[in-house]
Amino acid sequence: MPLEQRSDVDQAALLGRVVAGDRRAAEALTDMIAPRILRFAARMLGDLTEAEDVTQEAMLRLWRMAPDWQDGAAQPSTWVFRVATNLCTDRLRRRKPMVNELPDLPDTAQSQHAQMMQAARAKALENALAHLPERQRQAVILRHLEGLTNPEIAAIMMLGVEAVESLTARGKRNLSAILAGERDALGYDDDQ
Amino acid sequence: MHWGMMMTSDKNDMSDQLSQLFDDARACKPGLSPHLRARILADADACNAGLAPQRQRFAPWRNWFSGWAVPGLAGGAMVAVAGFWIGVAMPMPVVALDAPDWMQNALGYMDLIALQLIGVDDPLLMEF
Numbered sequence: 001m002p003l004e005q006r007s008d009v010d011q012a013a014l015l016g017r018v019v020a021g022d023r024r025a026a027e028a029l030t031d032m033i034a035p036r037i038l039r040f041a042a043r044m045l046g047d048l049t050e051a052e053d054v055t056q057e058a059m060l061r062l063w064r065m066a067p068d069w070q071d072g073a074a075q076p077s078t079w080v081f082r083v084a085t086n087l088c089t090d091r092l093r094r095r096k097p098m099v100n101e102l103p104d105l106p107d108t109a110q111s112q113h114a115q116m117m118q119a120a121r122a123k124a125l126e127n128a129l130a131h132l133p134e135r136q137r138q139a140v141i142l143r144h145l146e147g148l149t150n151p152e153i154a155a156i157m158m159l160g161v162e163a164v165e166s167l168t169a170r171g172k173r174n175l176s177a178i179l180a181g182e183r184d185a186l187g188y189d190d191d192q
Numbered sequence: 193m194h195w196g197m198m199m200t201s202d203k204n205d206m207s208d209q210l211s212q213l214f215d216d217a218r219a220c221k222p223g224l225s226p227h228l229r230a231r232i233l234a235d236a237d238a239c240n241a242g243l244a245p246q247r248q249r250f251a252p253w254r255n256w257f258s259g260w261a262v263p264g265l266a267g268g269a270m271v272a273v274a275g276f277w278i279g280v281a282m283p284m285p286v287v288a289l290d291a292p293d294w295m296q297n298a299l300g301y302m303d304l305i306a307l308q309l310i311g312v313d314d315p316l317l318m319e320f
Binding site for chain 2: 018019021023026027030031034035038052055056059063064066118119122124125145147172175176179
């Protein structure tokens with residue numbers, strides 16, 4: 001199982017080893033956390049270069065925080081997600097109009113048609129996500145694309161679990177409404 | 193078809209469609225480029241080389257000062273200063289509380305002159 005999907009690894013212990021100068025621990029934490037932050041930031045910002053900057057900045061703050069890390073606090077990945085969320089919010093507020101230019105995401109090997117269809121669907125979803133209010137977008141991305149639990153999202157967004165559930169439900173309803181007209185274009189009839 | 197059933201069916205369709213969209217989007221994962229990974233790890237190295245060792249070097253002192261040691265030390269220092277002041281730098285020795293010489297001389301003259309004027313040698317015989 002890829003390191004980033006493992007939840008049994010004690011991230012706080014790894015962070016302690018980073019402080020002690022263990023480079024392999026830094027590599028492990030980077031592989032575990034940074035790809036998820038990059039995906040989240042890319043979906044929030046719709047720009048891969050900006051998402052990379054946010055990822056690097058959020059990880060840098062983790063390294064700086066490491067010597068003062070308190071045991072028993074949130075998981076480092078939750079903390080980094082929170083930092084990344086704030087960084088994305090700052091960047092979105094600095095922008096005037098919402099940028100809909102979305103990153104071309106590398107894909108896994110498949111038949112060309114299926115690959116194109118999958119990319120089109122992914123892009124349609126990204127476009128629809130871009131039209132959601134910011135908090136709903138955060139909640140939907142964290143819940144349905146990053147697979148975090150509601151309590152984890154609540155910790156990241158500094159909300160109650162019920163508020164997260166409500167945001168996610170409203171986000172999904174809005175997404176459905178936005179995507180309702182694109183059903184044929186997304187080729188669902190071909191699949192079924 | 194009953195309207196309510198149609199609504200439910202549409203709702204389920206949309207939910208399925210959305211779930212499939214989420215699945216497709218999850219499959220399109222931007223990976224961490226080697227360049228970005230190197231940048232992040234370089235930051236970690238820089239923090240460890242600069243900030244962290246410096247913090248580690250001062251960490252025992254910092255921990256020591258941030259605990260009970262400072263109030264303890266401050267109390268000890270205050271007691272030492274107070275002891276020094278009382279023991280060595282007392283502004284007026286106890287001996288100085290006795291009457292100075294000129295005052296004692298003055299009293300001596302008073303005995304000599306006044307008592308003779310009154311005609312009494314011994315003040316205790318004045319019978320006040």
